[in-house]
Amino acid sequence: MKKLIVNRQLDIILDSIADGVFTIDSDSNITYFNRAAEKITGVPRKLAIGQKCFDVLRANICQTSCALKATIEGGESRINLPVNILNSDGKTIPISISTSVLRDEQGKIVGGVETFRDLSAIETLRKALRFSGRIRNHSADIISKNHEIQQILNILPDVAISNSTVLIEGPSGSGKELFAKAIHKLSRCQGAYVAINCAALPDSLLESELFGYMKGAFSDAKADKPGRFARAEGGTLFLDEIGDISPALQAKLLRVIQEKEYEPLGATAGQKANVRIIAATNKDLAGLVKLGAFRGDLFYRLNVVRLSLPPLSRRREDIPLLIEHFISKFNAIKGKEIEGVSDDTLDILMTHDLPGNIRELENIIEYAFVLCRGHLIEVRHLPRELQESVLRKTHQEAAANRISPGPPPLGAAEAAAILDVLRKNGGSRIRTAMALGIDKTTLWRKMKKFGVTYR
Amino acid sequence: MMKIAIPVFNSRISPRFDCAQEMLLVDIADGKIMAQWKISINKLSSIEKNRTMLNLGVDTLICGGIDRHSMQWLKYHDLPVYAWLTGDVQDILTCFLTGGLTSITNAEATGQWCQHRRFKGGKQNINRGRR
Numbered sequence: 001m002k003k004l005i006v007n008r009q010l011d012i013i014l015d016s017i018a019d020g021v022f023t024i025d026s027d028s029n030i031t032y033f034n035r036a037a038e039k040i041t042g043v044p045r046k047l048a049i050g051q052k053c054f055d056v057l058r059a060n061i062c063q064t065s066c067a068l069k070a071t072i073e074g075g076e077s078r079i080n081l082p083v084n085i086l087n088s089d090g091k092t093i094p095i096s097i098s099t100s101v102l103r104d105e106q107g108k109i110v111g112g113v114e115t116f117r118d119l120s121a122i123e124t125l126r127k128a129l130r131f132s133g134r135i136r137n138h139s140a141d142i143i144s145k146n147h148e149i150q151q152i153l154n155i156l157p158d159v160a161i162s163n164s165t166v167l168i169e170g171p172s173g174s175g176k177e178l179f180a181k182a183i184h185k186l187s188r189c190q191g192a193y194v195a196i197n198c199a200a201l202p203d204s205l206l207e208s209e210l211f212g213y214m215k216g217a218f219s220d221a222k223a224d225k226p227g228r229f230a231r232a233e234g235g236t237l238f239l240d241e242i243g244d245i246s247p248a249l250q251a252k253l254l255r256v257i258q259e260k261e262y263e264p265l266g267a268t269a270g271q272k273a274n275v276r277i278i279a280a281t282n283k284d285l286a287g288l289v290k291l292g293a294f295r296g297d298l299f300y301r302l303n304v305v306r307l308s309l310p311p312l313s314r315r316r317e318d319i320p321l322l323i324e325h326f327i328s329k330f331n332a333i334k335g336k337e338i339e340g341v342s343d344d345t346l347d348i349l350m351t352h353d354l355p356g357n358i359r360e361l362e363n364i365i366e367y368a369f370v371l372c373r374g375h376l377i378e379v380r381h382l383p384r385e386l387q388e389s390v391l392r393k394t395h396q397e398a399a400a401n402r403i404s405p406g407p408p409p410l411g412a413a414e415a416a417a418i419l420d421v422l423r424k425n426g427g428s429r430i431r432t433a434m435a436l437g438i439d440k441t442t443l444w445r446k447m448k449k450f451g452v453t454y455r
Numbered sequence: 456m457m458k459i460a461i462p463v464f465n466s467r468i469s470p471r472f473d474c475a476q477e478m479l480l481v482d483i484a485d486g487k488i489m490a491q492w493k494i495s496i497n498k499l500s501s502i503e504k505n506r507t508m509l510n511l512g513v514d515t516l517i518c519g520g521i522d523r524h525s526m527q528w529l530k531y532h533d534l535p536v537y538a539w540l541t542g543d544v545q546d547i548l549t550c551f552l553t554g555g556l557t558s559i560t561n562a563e564a565t566g567q568w569c570q571h572r573r574f575k576g577g578k579q580n581i582n583r584g585r586r
Contacts, residue, residue, distance in 0.1 A: 055541040058470045058520040086471050090523040190502065234502075272509065 018117075020095075023102055024053045024068065025111040040095065040118045042088030053114075058086040059097075071099040072112045082119070094119040142178050143325050146315035152179070152307050159305050160186030165257065167242075167302045168280040170309030173359030176280040177238060179307060183278060184236040191235025191275070194228045199241035207249055208265050217266025229262055232275045242302065243283035243294060254298045277302070312357040319350055322358060326365040327377075334369055341368075341377040348379060348390050415450035418443070422452070456484045457514040459551070462504075463493070463544050470541070472518040472525060473501040479544060480511065486552055501525055508534055517551060 014021050020037035022030055033048040033056075041048070043056050054062035060083055061067060067078045077100040084094045095116045102111040142153065159166060160183045168176045177195060184193040201209060208217075212227030228237055245253070256262045257277060261270040279302045288294035312319070323346070327338055341349070345368075354360050368381040379387065418436070425431040433440040447453070461468060462475030469475035476497040482489040496504055505528045508516055516529060517537045529536050537556045540547055550556055 051541070052467075052470075054464070054470045055467075055519070060471070060474045062470055063464050063474055063476055086473075086520040086522060090521060090526060092522055190500075274506075 020116040020118075021113065022048070022053065022056075023111055023113045026072065026109070028052050028054065028069070030056060031111065037116070040087070040093060040116065041085065057116075059083045059095075060085075067097060068099045068112045068114050072101055072109060075101055075109070077101075085116075094123040142175065142182060143321050144315060144318045145321065146310065146318050148308075148310050149315065149318075152309070156182060157186050159183060159307070161188070162305065163187065163189075163276055164304040165276070165302055166278045166305045166307065167285070168278065168307045168309065169285070170280070170282065170307075171311045171357055172282045173357035174282075174309040174311055175358050176282075176309060177240065179309070180236070180238040180278040180280065184238075184276075187236065187276065189235055189276065191233055192231060193236045193238065194232035195238040195240060196228050197240045199244035203246045203249060206245065207252065210249075211252070211262050211264050213265035214267045217264075221266065224264075227262075227264060229256065229273050229275055230264075230271070234274055236276045236278055239277060239279045241281060242279040243281040243285055243288055247295065250295045250298050254295060254301060257298070257301045312354050312361065316350060319354075319361065320346065322361055323349065323365060326362050330366060330369045336369060336372075337375060338369065338372055338377060339375045342379065344379050345377050345382060348382065348386065352386060352390065414446065415452050418446060418450070418452050456482055456489065458482055458512055459515040459517055460508060460511070460513040461517045461544055461547070462496070462519070466543055466545070468517070468519045468540055468542060468544055468547055470519045472516075472521040472538075473504065475504070475518075478507075480513070481548065483552070488548070488552070502528070505529060505532075517547060517556070 014032075015035040017034070018036055020040045021032070021034040022037050023032040025031050030048050030051055030053055033043075033045045035045075037043075037048070038045050041056060048056045053068065054066070067081055067083075070076070071078060077098065079098045080096045081098070082094065082096050084092050087093050095118055097114055097116045099112055099114045101109050102113050104110045142149070144150065144153075156179070166180075166183060168179055170176050180195070181193060196206075196209060198206060208225070208227065210227050210229060212225050212230055213221050215221055215224050239253075252262070256273055259270075260273050262273055263270050285294055285299050285303070289296045289299045312322075323341055327340060330336065331338055349361070349364070356363070364383060364386060365377070367383050368377040371381040372378070418432070421432045421435050422429075425435060429440055429443060433443040436443065438446075459481045461479040461481070462472050463469055463477050463479045464475070469477075476495065478494050478496045479491060480494060481491040496507065499507060501522065501524070505525050508529065509532060513534065515535045515537070517540065519538070519540055521536065521538045526536065526538065537551070540556075547556075
């Protein structure tokens with residue numbers, strides 16, 4: 001009776017602790033399983049007892065180096081050994097285990113006892129820290145404090161691990177490939193990142209580049225050549241300028257995305273494609289679909305996740321950061337010690353339209369590096385066409401001011417007053433001049449000066 | 456002829472597909488075992504094990520515990536899976552041949568304790584859900 005009470009107390013104690021505890025006999029059959037063990041493994045106690053411990057715990061070391069078995073055989077305890085188990089939901093749970101032998105009253109080894117602690121929370125924190133580091137590393141080339149870009153960067157890790165097809169839209173030079181590379185790196189996939197510019201190759205060549213060809217497929221095919229899909233197996237294929245591919249190739253691409261299978265030129269059987277596709281375009285694909293120039297079904301297949309990158313003109317706040325970045329980059333590449341750009345140069349770069357976006361800005365800085373011998377990039381180091389365009393713009397503005405100077409701030413108020421009185425007097429110049437207390441010639445002169453008309 | 460794969464641990468089904476060291480491949484025709492042989496998969500990562508199933512032309516996978524990612528991957532590639540089984544491999548094989556197993560590839564449930572309800576036959580030690 002007394003022993004029964006002691007056992008019940010022991011059960012209560014073991015069920016109260018947060019660590020999982022179980023015991024096994026010499027045949028690895030579970031003889032005790034506490035409440036925390038149920039919670040961590042997801043296996044009810046009544047089903048666990050009597051089972052082989054490896055069929056319940058399903059730890060990664062069960063089949064190769066079982067710690068409990070080693071403890072029972074060698075008598076040595078293990079403490080805080082990090083392993084992982086598969087819980088009943090198919091989820092991998094990191095745990096730390098400690099083992100020791102179980103002896104009867106005579107000191108004979110009758111089995112083993114294992115305690116284990118769920119490390120999920122710690123591991124989640126560790127991963128979060130590691131992952132944020134990865135984001136910083138993998139998107140290190142993406143420099144921006146623009147809110148649109150920041151929003152994209154925030155969702156980038158989720159997009160990366162989703163393995164979904166991504167469509168990146170944005171004008172030429174806005175950094176589409178940088179985002180594609182960042183997605184690939186963050187996705188943790190094993191395969192390679194392979195990029196191809198669909199607009200750079202003629203249709204027939206693009207097809208053989210994408211899908212590869214078999215020996216004898218055409219007269220010059222002297223050996224099998226794997227395509228970009230094969231090279232990107234298990235990885236990412238970046239299809240730049242997707243809006244430029246022909247309808248025939250669109251149909252073939254659609255088949256690869258739908259069926260996960262393609263046929264190299266000259267092949268008699270299809271090949272499986274386990275490739276994540278990231279497509280990019282500087283065109284309005286939805287608009288092309290409406291015009292019938294792009295297949296709607298392919299567009300919807302590609303458009304699972306859409307990232308729209310703004311042009312640099314919509315993120316001018318990034319220009320100084322980008323200039324700084326490119327100066328550091330070219331200092332390292334070209335072995336120079338340029339510290340920055342002059343205020344005038346920065347003004348020009350900030351006001352220039354930069355239709356080529358970030359790529360154009362990078363080229364401007366690279367050009368300036370060629371000419372700059374000092375520590376500061378001056379206006380004279382900028383490309384001539386940029387200097388000329390700035391000069392032209394200044395002249396145009398000045399000319400525009402000469403033709404239609406517009407009322408100065410005080411003049412604007414004066415013009416508004418004249419117009420108001422003209423309206424009240426039904427457009428009569430004489431009554432308006434009298435009301436304003438000025439000569440009608442003065443009124444005429446002021447109306448001409450401020451461009452005021454009333455009919 | 457169909458080919459089934461069973462990750463094994465000695466004479467038992469491997470408790471974890473992603474950590475299995477050996478794979479038993481069985482050729483079956485007209486409800487009979489035509490050939491069976493083992494291959495080593497100890498150096499393969501989880502995703503490589505998944506791909507091996509396809510590369511070897513496996514029609515069905517019979518396994519113990521399986522992680523969600525592998526389950527989804529195999530489901531995506533239309534490979535029927537009988538999972539969360541325990542016990543002696545030959546008993547499970549017999550059970551499969553007599554139609555006692557139910558594939559859970561298309562089932563919403565992934566966990567072993569849900570699968571127990573789907574298990575239709577076999578010896579008591581094959582699956583503790585039968586207890």
